[in-house]
Amino acid sequence: MLFAAPSGIDEDLVSPGVLGLLVVVALGLALVFLIRSMNKQISRIQAPREADLDQAEWDRRQANARAARESAGGSGDAVKGEEGPRD
Numbered sequence: 001m002l003f004a005a006p007s008g009i010d011e012d013l014v015s016p017g018v019l020g021l022l023v024v025v026a027l028g029l030a031l032v033f034l035i036r037s038m039n040k041q042i043s044r045i046q047a048p049r050e051a052d053l054d055q056a057e058w059d060r061r062q063a064n065a066r067a068a069r070e071s072a073g074g075s076g077d078a079v080k081g082e083e084g085p086r087d
Helices: 017-043 050-072
Strands: none
Touching: none
16 A cells, blocks of 8 residues: 555554644634624625515505506595504
8 A cells, every 4th residue: 555654653643743733723713713704794784674674665555556546646645455564
């Protein structure tokens, strides 16, 4: 075998050593900094709240109903069945 251990080394006593420790520590530090950066970027996202989306939908329905009433020549401020957003 090409990569077989030399006959004088006991495979049970071999450890990764300092180099292995440094690689694991470096990967851990990189992970910590990447997670901190990700959390910072996620906190900057401006996602709309559910109540804002409901209000926008209700406003859109009111505007469509008002436009339909005006095009049909009807008058009246209230749309039957429309009460407004519920919180």
